[in-house]
Amino acid sequence: MKPLDPRLLRYSRSSRGFVFLQALMAIINAGLVIAQSYFIATIVVDVFQKHFSVSDVSANLRMIAFIYIGRSFASYSIERLAASYSVEIRNELRTGLLNKVMSGKSAAVFNEGPGSISLLATKGIDNLDSYFSRFLPQLFIAAVVPLSVGLTIASQDKVSGFIVIFTVPLIPIFGIMIGRFTGAATEKRWQTMSLLSGYFLDLLTGLPTLKVFNRSSKQEEKLDEVGQRYRVETMKVLRISFLSSLALEIIATLSVAVIAVSIGLRLVNGSLTLKTGLFILILSPEVYWPIRQVALYFHAAADGVEAANRIFAILEQPESDGAGVISGVARISWSSLMVDFPGRKQIVIPAGEFLRGKVNIVVGPSGAGKSTFLSLLLGFGSNFQGKLLISTAAGDADIRALSAESWRSLISWLPQDVNFPSGTVREILQHAAKVGDADLIAVLARVGLAPADLPMGLDTALGTLTETLSVGQKRKIALARALLKPAEILILDEPSASVDDVSEADIARAISAEVAAGKIVILVTHRVNLIDAPATVNFGSGE
Numbered sequence: 001m002k003p004l005d006p007r008l009l010r011y012s013r014s015s016r017g018f019v020f021l022q023a024l025m026a027i028i029n030a031g032l033v034i035a036q037s038y039f040i041a042t043i044v045v046d047v048f049q050k051h052f053s054v055s056d057v058s059a060n061l062r063m064i065a066f067i068y069i070g071r072s073f074a075s076y077s078i079e080r081l082a083a084s085y086s087v088e089i090r091n092e093l094r095t096g097l098l099n100k101v102m103s104g105k106s107a108a109v110f111n112e113g114p115g116s117i118s119l120l121a122t123k124g125i126d127n128l129d130s131y132f133s134r135f136l137p138q139l140f141i142a143a144v145v146p147l148s149v150g151l152t153i154a155s156q157d158k159v160s161g162f163i164v165i166f167t168v169p170l171i172p173i174f175g176i177m178i179g180r181f182t183g184a185a186t187e188k189r190w191q192t193m194s195l196l197s198g199y200f201l202d203l204l205t206g207l208p209t210l211k212v213f214n215r216s217s218k219q220e221e222k223l224d225e226v227g228q229r230y231r232v233e234t235m236k237v238l239r240i241s242f243l244s245s246l247a248l249e250i251i252a253t254l255s256v257a258v259i260a261v262s263i264g265l266r267l268v269n270g271s272l273t274l275k276t277g278l279f280i281l282i283l284s285p286e287v288y289w290p291i292r293q294v295a296l297y298f299h300a301a302a303d304g305v306e307a308a309n310r311i312f313a314i315l316e317q318p319e320s321d322g323a324g325v326i327s328g329v330a331r332i333s334w335s336s337l338m339v340d341f342p343g344r345k346q347i348v349i350p351a352g353e354f355l356r357g358k359v360n361i362v363v364g365p366s367g368a369g370k371s372t373f374l375s376l377l378l379g380f381g382s383n384f385q386g387k388l389l390i391s392t393a394a395g396d397a398d399i400r401a402l403s404a405e406s407w408r409s410l411i412s413w414l415p416q417d418v419n420f421p422s423g424t425v426r427e428i429l430q431h432a433a434k435v436g437d438a439d440l441i442a443v444l445a446r447v448g449l450a451p452a453d454l455p456m457g458l459d460t461a462l463g464t465l466t467e468t469l470s471v472g473q474k475r476k477i478a479l480a481r482a483l484l485k486p487a488e489i490l491i492l493d494e495p496s497a498s499v500d501d502v503s504e505a506d507i508a509r510a511i512s513a514e515v516a517a518g519k520i521v522i523l524v525t526h527r528v529n530l531i532d533a534p535a536t537v538n539f540g541s542g543e
Contacts, residue, residue, distance in 0.1 A: 004139065007312045012092040018085035018132070019140075025078050026140040030148040032074065033286050036067045041279035049274060078137045086132035094125050097311055120314070124307030131304035135297040142290040149286045157272065160259050160280050164287055167255035171248055171291045252288035259284045325406045329488050329520060330391045331355055332377070337386040339372055349373050349386075350539065354520050359511060362524045364539030370524055371416075373539070374491065377522075378411065379404045412487035416494050416524075418471075418478040422463040425454060425477060432484040443484050446510040448503035449476040472498040476507075483510060490514050493524045 008015045043060050046052040054061075101117055146168060154161025263281055266272035298305075333353035340346050347369040354360040362370050375381050376388060379399060388399045390407075399407065412432070420428055429440050437458060441451055451457040455468055462469070462477070469477075479495050492511070496504045515521050 004136065005308065005312065007316070008089075008308070011096050011312065011315055012089045014085055014088040014092055018081070018089065018136075021081050021085075022078065022137050022140045023144070025074055025081070025137075026144040029071065029074050029078075029141060030145045032067050032071050033145060034149060034152050034283065036064065036071070037279055037283040037286070039064050039067065040282055041275055044278055045275040079133070082133040082137045086129050089132055090125050090128050093128070093308075093311055094121055096315055097121055097125070100315055100317070116310075117314075120307060120310055124304075124311065127307050128304035130297070131308065135294070135304075138290065138293045138297050142294040145290045146287045149283055153280050153283055153287070156276050157263075157280055159262055159266070160284070163255070163259050163262060164284070167251075167258065168287060168291070170251050170255070171288060248292050252285075252292050255288055256284050325403055326390060326392050326394070326397055327410070327488070328392050329410060330393065332388075332390055332489075332520065334388040335386045337373070337376070337384050337388065339369070339376070339381070339384045347372050354522055356518060356520050357515065358521075359515055360520070360522045362522065362539065368539040370539055371493075374493065374524065377491070378413065379407055410487055411489045411491060412482045412485040414475075414479050414482040414492045414495055416497075418474050420462040420474070420478075423461075424456075424458065425460045425462060426458040428462055428477065429481050429484060432481045433486065435484065439484075440480075443480045444476070446483065446506065446513075447476045447479045448499070448506035449473065449480070470498070472500070472503070475499065476503065479507065479510075483514065487519070489520045489522065491522045491524075495523070496525065 004019070009019070039060050043057050043064070046057050046060075097117075098121060150161070150164045150168065153164055260281060263272060263277040267274065267277050331353060334349070334351060336351045337349040338346055339349065349369045349372070362373070364370055372381075376384060376399070379402070389396045390399055390402065426437070426440060429435075429443070433439075440458060444450065453473065454460040460469070461467060462474070475495070475498055479492070482490065482492065490511075495511070496507050499507065511521060511523065
């Protein structure tokens with residue numbers, strides 16, 4: 001991300017007013033700095049050289065008092081504006097990120113992973129506070145004050161002006177050189193943190209399975225290893241930050257010292273007046289100080305800058321939403337598909353097809369690409385090579401040319417991990433179809449669940465911290481919801497997981513009924529004997 005990325009102005013309306021006000025405050029601050037130095041130099045010369053009394057310089061003293069008040073007010077205004085706008089801009093970026101992810105038209109979650117997206121939407125955007133409240137205000141001051149002060153010094157004394165011209169560029173040059181190391185180290189640190197977040201999320205998701213097989217304690221070592229990597233990368237960033245601060249401080253101190261020596265020598269031989277020399281000497285640190293502060297705040301905002309880069313990359317991802325609208329799907333077929341993920345080995349999905357009149361079972365070990373293929377089939381990813389075709393009476397259509405909303409309206413999906421929004425069983429089921437209680441009871445019976453099995457019947461609450469339903473009961477409710485939706489394609493991911501043999505038989509009969517109704521039924525399961533005579537798509541061995 002650039003110091004002031006134009007994408008910020010595009011994705012956040014509040015940032016435009018923020019930039020204008022910060023630039024205005026920087027100009028006011030520059031004028032006050034120059035005026036302050038001039039009046040201080042004037043008072044010192046009047047008192048020590050011209051022997052003026054306090055009453056003689058009272059007007060200038062009042063001006064300095066007003067200038068100090070003005071600078072205090074300007075500093076306060078800058079901080080208040082920055083803090084206020086920081087909240088608004090971060091809210092706009094978070095809203096934009098969530099809208100992009102939740103629109104269903106972007107492959108952001110598919111490419112980045114839910115752990116990385118969650119990290120960006122929470123800690124990542126919160127890290128931008130230092131960027132907006134500290135770094136950007138100081139950046140405007142560094143852009144205006146050194147230039148204004150430098151031109152003022154050059155107008156008063158050409159020699160000092162030349163020294164400023166040759167020494168000021170050293171600070172940004174060294175800052176850029178060190179900043180590149182900081183940026184690379186911060187990016188690596190962020191990648192490690194994303195890995196840690198994703199791993200922790202996967203660990204929480206699979207914790208019940210790990211507990212069943214008594215393997216949960218083994219994950220502590222892996223979690224500690226990833227955490228240790230994060231600590232090492234953090235310390236690398238801190239070491240670079242301390243080094244850069246020291247280097248820039250030395251450059252600025254030596255530059256001011258050179259100006260001071262030059263002024264002192266010319267004051268001795270009488271080629272420079274005391275007032276001019278004192279004015280330049282008071283003013284010269286103000287050339288270097290804002291630039292040093294920018295470098296300091298850059299390191300403080302480095303995490304936020306890296307997060308902003310990733311957020312903008314997601315916001316700029318094209319939305320794979322075609323205009324095609326279809327109905328009457330007869331077959332789904334695909335060539336060999338190759339899917340690329342950042343930092344991961346390419347996933348190869350063998351060619352196959354899904355047919356009507358049979359239960360199409362997808363089998364394969366973990367890591368073979370089953371979940372990835374389902375994401376492609378649901379329209380959540382377009383970064384694959386090959387063709388995924390939807391066949392209708394009107395011909396074949398590439399899934400990437402279809403309207404995502406229209407295509408998903410034809411699909412009813414049971415995910416592997418069941419989660420519900422807050423609501424009653426009745427409300428959850430009626431999200432799929434607006435039907436009466438009799439129909440709801442009937443569809444629950446088809447999956448082996450009766451209202452009497454639930455604490456409050458159809459009024460049982462779901463999606464709360466106090467829900468008392470078992471994993472199997474929640475899966476049956478989710479399956480009932482999938483069966484209720486009037487769709488041509490039914491995708492079920494482990495529908496019989498966590499249920500008993502009797503319920504499994506009920507679920508098998510319900511699936512057979514959906515096949516008989518003319519739907520394309522796609523079943524992802526390790527229980528290949530769940531349905532008789534399935535059409536099996538084997539994804540081979542995962543690597």
